[in-house]
Amino acid sequence: MTVHYDEKQQTFHLQTNRTSYVIEIAKDGYLTHRYWGERLRRYAGAIPLRYMDRAFSPNPVPADRTFSLDTLPQEYPAYGNTDFRTPAYQIQLDNGSTVTDLRYRGHRIVAGKPKLAGLPATYVENDEEADTLEIELYDELLGLTVTLSYTVFNELDAITRSVRLENRGNRELKLLRAASISVDFADDGYDMVHLAGGWANERNVLRRPLTMGLQAVDSKRGSSSHQHNPFMALVRKGADEDQGEVYGFSLVYSGNFLANVEVDQYRATRVTMGLNPFDFSWLLQPGESFQTPEAVTVYSNEGLGGMSRTYHRLYRTRLARGEFRDKERPVLINNWEATYFDFNADKIESIARKGKELGIELFVLDDGWFGKRDDDNSSLGDWFVHREKLPGGLRDLAERVTGMDMRFGLWVEPEMISVDSDLYRKHPDWCLHVPDRRRSAGRNQLILDYSRDDVCDAIIGMLSEVLSSAPVTYVKWDMNRNMTEIGSALLPPERQRETAHRYMLGLYRVMETLVTAFPHILFESCSGGGGRFDPGILHYMPQTWTSDNTDAVSRLKIQYGTSIVYPASAIGAHVSAVPNHQVHRTTPLEMRGHVAFAGNFGYELDLTAFTEEEDAIVRAQVEYYKEVRPLVQFGDFYRLLSPFEGNETAWMFVSEDRSEAFAAYYKVLAEPNAGYRSIRLKGLDPDADYRIDGLDSPVGGDELMRAGLAVPQELLFGDFRSKVWRIRKV
Numbered sequence: 001m002t003v004h005y006d007e008k009q010q011t012f013h014l015q016t017n018r019t020s021y022v023i024e025i026a027k028d029g030y031l032t033h034r035y036w037g038e039r040l041r042r043y044a045g046a047i048p049l050r051y052m053d054r055a056f057s058p059n060p061v062p063a064d065r066t067f068s069l070d071t072l073p074q075e076y077p078a079y080g081n082t083d084f085r086t087p088a089y090q091i092q093l094d095n096g097s098t099v100t101d102l103r104y105r106g107h108r109i110v111a112g113k114p115k116l117a118g119l120p121a122t123y124v125e126n127d128e129e130a131d132t133l134e135i136e137l138y139d140e141l142l143g144l145t146v147t148l149s150y151t152v153f154n155e156l157d158a159i160t161r162s163v164r165l166e167n168r169g170n171r172e173l174k175l176l177r178a179a180s181i182s183v184d185f186a187d188d189g190y191d192m193v194h195l196a197g198g199w200a201n202e203r204n205v206l207r208r209p210l211t212m213g214l215q216a217v218d219s220k221r222g223s224s225s226h227q228h229n230p231f232m233a234l235v236r237k238g239a240d241e242d243q244g245e246v247y248g249f250s251l252v253y254s255g256n257f258l259a260n261v262e263v264d265q266y267r268a269t270r271v272t273m274g275l276n277p278f279d280f281s282w283l284l285q286p287g288e289s290f291q292t293p294e295a296v297t298v299y300s301n302e303g304l305g306g307m308s309r310t311y312h313r314l315y316r317t318r319l320a321r322g323e324f325r326d327k328e329r330p331v332l333i334n335n336w337e338a339t340y341f342d343f344n345a346d347k348i349e350s351i352a353r354k355g356k357e358l359g360i361e362l363f364v365l366d367d368g369w370f371g372k373r374d375d376d377n378s379s380l381g382d383w384f385v386h387r388e389k390l391p392g393g394l395r396d397l398a399e400r401v402t403g404m405d406m407r408f409g410l411w412v413e414p415e416m417i418s419v420d421s422d423l424y425r426k427h428p429d430w431c432l433h434v435p436d437r438r439r440s441a442g443r444n445q446l447i448l449d450y451s452r453d454d455v456c457d458a459i460i461g462m463l464s465e466v467l468s469s470a471p472v473t474y475v476k477w478d479m480n481r482n483m484t485e486i487g488s489a490l491l492p493p494e495r496q497r498e499t500a501h502r503y504m505l506g507l508y509r510v511m512e513t514l515v516t517a518f519p520h521i522l523f524e525s526c527s528g529g530g531g532r533f534d535p536g537i538l539h540y541m542p543q544t545w546t547s548d549n550t551d552a553v554s555r556l557k558i559q560y561g562t563s564i565v566y567p568a569s570a571i572g573a574h575v576s577a578v579p580n581h582q583v584h585r586t587t588p589l590e591m592r593g594h595v596a597f598a599g600n601f602g603y604e605l606d607l608t609a610f611t612e613e614e615d616a617i618v619r620a621q622v623e624y625y626k627e628v629r630p631l632v633q634f635g636d637f638y639r640l641l642s643p644f645e646g647n648e649t650a651w652m653f654v655s656e657d658r659s660e661a662f663a664a665y666y667k668v669l670a671e672p673n674a675g676y677r678s679i680r681l682k683g684l685d686p687d688a689d690y691r692i693d694g695l696d697s698p699v700g701g702d703e704l705m706r707a708g709l710a711v712p713q714e715l716l717f718g719d720f721r722s723k724v725w726r727i728r729k730v
Contacts, residue, residue: 001131002152005109009043010025010026011045013040013043014133015154016039016155016159017039018039019157020035020037021150021152027061028060028061028067031074031102031104031137032072033073033074033183036247037299037301051067051071053065057070058070068082070083071266075182076146076148078099081100081101085264086260089175089177090176092174092281101141102137102139102144103137103140104135104136107134109132109133109134111128112132113151114132116162118291118509119293119508120252120294120508120538120540121160121162121293121539122151122158122160122294122314125318129153129155131154132149132151135148142173143170145168146166147164147166156314157299157310161295161297162292162294163180163292165292166284167284172283173284174282175282175283175284178274179273179274180273180274180292180294181295183247184270187267189236190234190247191210192207192208192210192215192232192261193304193564194229196229197227198226199531200529200549200554200583201549201554202229202529202546202561203229203533204557205560210261212264213263215262218257218258218278222447222500223479223482225532226527226529229565230251230273230534232249232261233304234246239304240303240304242303243302246298246300246306248300248307249271249295250295250298250535251536252319252535253534255501255536256275256280258276258277259272260273275501279500280498280500281498283495296311296314304564304639308563308637309637312563313567315565315566315570319535324542329543329629329633330522332360332361332474333355333603333607335363336367336604337605338605348365349401351608355603356406358622361407362473364411366411367413368389369386369394369410370384371386372388373386376444376445379418380417383412383414383466394410394469409476410472410474411475412463412476412478413480414477415448416480419439419446430455431446431448432486432503433487433489439485442481442484450502450504451491460513460514464517467521473520474522474524476526476545477523477541478526478545480528483500483503486500511541512540515541522542524541526544529548530562532544543569543570544566545572546562546573549580549583550581551587552592560639560643560649561644563637568600568653569633572602573595573599574596574601575589575593575596575604575605577604577606589617590722593625594724597664601622627726628653630655631655631660631661637652638654638682638683640665650679658683659728660729661683662727663709664724664725668719670718677711677716678711680704680708682705685729686702686705687702689701689730690728692709692727693727704727709725
């Protein structure tokens with residue numbers, strides 16, 4: 001049992017193999033946070049709740065001036081009832097007031113993990129993997145029940161949280177805010193780490209000290225966004241990649257979110273994470289309930305690296321699903337940067353044939369195969385074959401490719417609609433829009449209203465027909481703009497601010513239906529690259545196109561930042577042509593391959609234009625990657641040198657039994673009169689010896705981790721140099 005209730009102490013002690021989380025039912029039934037950190041054998045309350053008469057902190061019980069919610073560390077705080085800090089939730093009554101008062105009413109502990117209705121979430125394969133604590137809070141005046149769910153994964157060292165709000169009263173309630181998690185820390189001795197950037201520059205690792213007041217990251221774009229990822233961590237001062245305390249927060253959601261940190265007057269810190277309350281409300285009629293997305297929390301006393309490896313294991317094995325979760329992903333060739341919209345069946349076949357000769361396993365047909373799509377001005381929503389390009393249809397082309405013993409994949413963008421499309425002409429009300437306002441376009445397209453069941457059902461039908469028409473085994477699912485004019489023609493005025501969240505619920509339903517109906521298809525998500533790289537999508541699609549920026553140097557930061565939360569098995573990484581189409585930099589084919597090895601490997605260029613020398617390099621890259629693929633996709637990942645801190649980057653992958661590893665080193669620019677370089681490896685068995693490519697004799701794991709591995713002298717010279725090593729236990 002990982003959840004222990006002490007009736008005498010009125011405490012709940014949640015334990016994983018390495019962590020503890022403690023909750024206490026305090027005075028008058030208020031639920032308080034007591035401890036989160038390294039595992040405790042038992043909790044005795046050595047530091048009790050302390051009360052003091054604080055100026056300007058009112059008292060819900062007038063007779064006790066020492067008791068105020070404003071100074072109490074709470075589990076799910078409200079606003080308006082003596083706590084002035086950021087609330088976890090907010091309810092508006094029919095009289096316009098927003099004061100609520102939740103008290104403990106009861107709890108239950110169940111084996112396993114119940115599913116979240118309509119939402120992606122982590123899961124268990126048997127009930128012995130986890131226990132779930134459900135604590136029921138109740139506002140007697142409103143008839144509002146709030147159930148806090150905590151699932152404790154023992155072996156995976158993570159605790160997930162979510163909240164269900166139910167209107168059991170007789171009046172209408174309007175939900176204005178509903179966070180998935182709130183945690184009150186006793187002090188502010190932390191830095192905040194988050195992942196920020198923009199299109200083609202996703203997930204830069206940013207670290208800044210907490211200050212009094214508010215600091216936050218969020219998205220109001222209708223997706224998790226390129227700009228901010230739904231993740232943040234509090235990191236103790238002095239903690240780094242390998243040591244020190246780290247508290248991670250990750251939201252399993254793909255839409256508007258808010259991760260907020262507030263340091264109060266007493267330097268206590270409150271973290272809240274969940275749906276963004278901006279432009280959000282949700283009506284709860286009597287008998288109705290609302291489920292928040294899941295937040296996944298991880299505590300590590302082994303720095304950011306320890307936190308990352310916990311997220312990697314959990315998300316790789318208990319968030320991603322389906323037959324491809326544990327399968328090696330194929331090496332692919334995508335035609336987008338080779339042809340853009342200008343192709344025909346013969347050109348596609350020639351690229352695929354060259355790929356087969358070089359050992360590539362999958363061909364992916366990108367944008368332009370449907371409707372009358374010759375540029376990005378038309379045809380989204382018209383999911384039928386462009387007969388001028390593919391006169392034999394999709395099946396003919398797919399069978400040409402599969403006839404070479406290659407797999408065939410397809411690009412789609414089913415959340416979008418072009419004004420110049422048969423679908424828009426037939427159903428102009430099917431897009432997100434607001435009456436009497438212009439319909440702003442992005443990339444010449446509008447967004448279909450997935451809050452509508454009829455739209456979702458139509459897309460399911462269209463895509464099912466396409467995917468059944470040819471031997472498709474891979475789908476790249478794109479989404480190339482963010483939401484504006486967020487409104488739905490079917491929702492009444494009082495529910496218009498539900499549109500963005502209802503859209504996500506509709507999207508998840510569509511994805512769930514399709515991945516269930518086509519289990520043999522490997523789905524990869526995309527949103528202009530990494531604009532929706534989040535845990536919510538990973539529940540349906542086990543890998544994501546990491547960024548539209550395929551430049552090897554840029555990808556060092558993008559892939560390093562992505563690895564803070566997400567496993568390499570989720571990272572799509574391709575070799576593209578030079579000069580690079582996004583930044584116009586020219587890097588060696590060797591380095592481009594070495595960078596792309598650290599994910600799901602592939603190519604995005606015209607293979608038919610290669611020289612014999614380039615053919616030989618690619619053939620060798622494909623062969624090498626197939627050898628290290630199990631390590632990359634299923635091994636433990638260690639960051640060695642950060643591209644955010646210097647001119648070099650290094651990382652490595654280690655098998656679970658530590659019998660083999662794959663390491664990579666990259667240098668961006670040459671330095672004059674540079675000194676010799678070495679890198680210290682991580683994750684090896686210190687008592688074992690390892691044989692390394694290029695070294696004559698085995699070397700001890702302890703020596704490789706404490707003294708290091710020499711970077712070859714020839715890498716001192718020239719820009720954009722790289723080196724990879726295979727490491728095997730003797």
